[in-house]
Amino acid sequence: MINSNCYREGVYDPLQDLPGYALRRASAVQMAVFGAQLAPLGLTVIEASILTVVKVNPGASLSAIGRMLDVQRANMTPLVARLESKGLVERTIINGRSFGLRLSPSGGELQSRLAAAIEAHERSVAEAVPPEHRAALLPILHALWRAV
Amino acid sequence: MINSNCYREGVYDPLQDLPGYALRRASAVQMAVFGAQLAPLGLTVIEASILTVVKVNPGASLSAIGRMLDVQRANMTPLVARLESKGLVERTIINGRSFGLRLSPSGGELQSRLAAAIEAHERSVAEAVPPEHRAALLPILHALWRAV
DNA sequence: TATTGTTATACTCTATAACTATA
């Protein structure tokens, strides 16, 4: 039996039922939507994730945050510089070779709006899943995240 | 009750249980693994997806393939040029303003190895999901893909 | 010696606008 969605313009999609491909497309759609919702805040998705981690873990080092988010040190540097230049985060001294990050006052204000955006987005993600499958959503994603 | 995985190096991860974030991380892991498996074939993930679509739909146009894969025309051009320069695909004439793609002989040979790599990867993705949740995997991903 | 932060660099993917040629 042929799924009618398999054809677009007479072209058959051999990838749509492959879980890895569907995972990539689902993630891409979700990232695009979330990115658009963050645009008014002047933030990218990664910047938003850094701000959220910093808010919850004031004083955490650049390296520790990067490891948590799977962003390499070398790539964290310009990201943090961007957040600093926007006046959203400040450095705190840990020791002579590393520093921690904390939200600045304006970073704290922005974080409130950011938290609302995240909550709205995450709700829409969860609600996009048929109710009977919602309980499986996080277990599946965590399993894929940790295991593939 | 605190999930022991919430802490790494004393830093708490406020994002890990957000479905959208977990979706992004799961996709990223999967893409990295699959990309590494494709490297010996000299292909990127997107190139592999184009080859697979072309194999199943010989003669499909650049634009139609791009729409299916959600790759814009302007970005399809250099991708197709890359595949052409590797001698993997050939152009067929559709009309004066568009052309179709088909696998070249060497593209066909590579596609066999590619199909095996895809099958192995997709199996590992499915098997990474706990058995009781496997039936929900595709319905969830399709719902997120089409709906968020 | 291992780790931190930095710099430099390169590659892939993505997004937009503008252009031509054709349907």
Add this chain to the structure above:
DNA sequence: TATAGTTATAGAGTATAACAATA
């Protein structure tokens, strides 16, 4: 007029290697 393909360009994310300073 709308579509196909192209070109140019810019931005975002990612990856590696190397370096100085510090633990």
